[in-house]
Amino acid sequence: MTPVSSAYQASLRLAVAPMMDWTDTHCRVFHRVLAPHARLYTEMVHANAVVLGDRARLLGFDPVEHPVALQLGGSEPQVLAQAARIGADWGYDEINLNCGCPSDRVQAGRFGACLMKEPALVADCVAAMAAAADVPVTVKCRLGVDDEHDYDRFRAFIDTVAAAGCRTFVVHARNAWLQGLSPKENREVPPLRYEWAWRLKRERPDLQVTVNGGIASLEQAQAQLQHTDGVMLGRAAYHDPYLLHRLDVALYGGTLRGRGELLRALRPYVEAQLARGVALKHIVRHVLGLFHGRPGGRAFRQILSEGAHRAGAGWALVEQALQATEAGPVAASG
Numbered sequence: 001m002t003p004v005s006s007a008y009q010a011s012l013r014l015a016v017a018p019m020m021d022w023t024d025t026h027c028r029v030f031h032r033v034l035a036p037h038a039r040l041y042t043e044m045v046h047a048n049a050v051v052l053g054d055r056a057r058l059l060g061f062d063p064v065e066h067p068v069a070l071q072l073g074g075s076e077p078q079v080l081a082q083a084a085r086i087g088a089d090w091g092y093d094e095i096n097l098n099c100g101c102p103s104d105r106v107q108a109g110r111f112g113a114c115l116m117k118e119p120a121l122v123a124d125c126v127a128a129m130a131a132a133a134d135v136p137v138t139v140k141c142r143l144g145v146d147d148e149h150d151y152d153r154f155r156a157f158i159d160t161v162a163a164a165g166c167r168t169f170v171v172h173a174r175n176a177w178l179q180g181l182s183p184k185e186n187r188e189v190p191p192l193r194y195e196w197a198w199r200l201k202r203e204r205p206d207l208q209v210t211v212n213g214g215i216a217s218l219e220q221a222q223a224q225l226q227h228t229d230g231v232m233l234g235r236a237a238y239h240d241p242y243l244l245h246r247l248d249v250a251l252y253g254g255t256l257r258g259r260g261e262l263l264r265a266l267r268p269y270v271e272a273q274l275a276r277g278v279a280l281k282h283i284v285r286h287v288l289g290l291f292h293g294r295p296g297g298r299a300f301r302q303i304l305s306e307g308a309h310r311a312g313a314g315w316a317l318v319e320q321a322l323q324a325t326e327a328g329p330v331a332a333s334g
């Protein structure tokens with residue numbers, strides 16, 4: 001493996017979670033403006049799709065996204081190895097294996113969270129991926145599946161996979177229930193047990209442990225970082241993206257920029273995409289939460305979500321939405 005960049009090393013402290021349908025390239029470019037140092041993740045892509053599918057569509061990303069990790073789904077070592085090599089050649093800084101997704105579709109394909117039950121297979125996958133790709137191969141997992149609550153078993157999973165060449169684990173600190181819960185419920189119902197991630201870090205100090213699940217404020221993130229190497233935020237980062245900016249400044253330094261200034265920094269990207277024929281709605285759907293809880297936040301969201309669907313919608317609409325947040329207190333109260 002070639003040595004990792006200092007930017008990648010620094011990004012181990014803060015990450016935005018892989019989220020299907022959400023963390024596409026437009027979303028990641030926006031998050032990069034907000035959080036210059038964070039590690040960004042793609043949506044999960046199945047290894048077969050990477051090997052056989054339209055790579056430009058599945059893997060294409062903007063250079064500003066670095067450091068960016070490609071998350072793969074799958075459970076066939078050789079296919080995952082091919083996909084990992086393709087991802088590394090494509091320029092991804094990290095290849096991550098999904099061992100946490102509980103959906104039925106994923107279970108039918110024997111990947112995602114059900115892999116927690118097959119540590120030896122995950123180890124084979126990781127070993128094959130690490131041999132094929134010259135970037136770090138990491139794993140995102142849960143604490144266990146169903147009603148299995150056994151820390152030693154969780155640590156044995158980690159140890160088996162670490163021995164195969166994985167040094168960084170993202171731990172979504174709850175179980176996945178493979179029966180009876182939707183993926184959404186599986187992100188809410190099984191209780192969070194951060195102590196397991198903390199204990200793992202204490203007992204395996206050489207591993208990089210990133211904790212994920214339910215972290216929704218600067219204070220919570222900072223508290224987690226007393227015990228782990230990194231935090232990964234998913235829903236909170238998406239719905240309240242300014243939190244990402246505050247986190248980046250708190251963890252890495254720099255000056256807080258205003259929401260409007262940050263969004264305007266995205267203008268060259270938006271205009272370049274529009275010129276390529278990308279519709280505005282595909283980009284601005286990710287920025288709707290920027291003024292979450294702020295005066296004019298509802299109007300901002302409404303102007304963008306209604307107007308971006310219209311033919312010919314362009315940057316002027318974004319300015320119009322921003323004006324709703326910059327108006328005086330009376331006009332902005334909606």
Ligand SMILES: Cc1cc2nc3c(=O)[nH]c(=O)nc-3n(C[C@H](O)[C@H](O)[C@H](O)COP(=O)(O)O)c2cc1C
Binds near residue numbers: 140
């Ligand atoms: C819409 C959505 C899609 C998701 N897709 C993925 C995915 O593709 N791969 C993955 O490992 N986790 C996925 N997750 C789970 C998140 O990465 C994360 O583990 C989970 O939301 C808990 O973190 P949070 O409480 O900070 O949101 C998804 C979550 C959401 C909300």
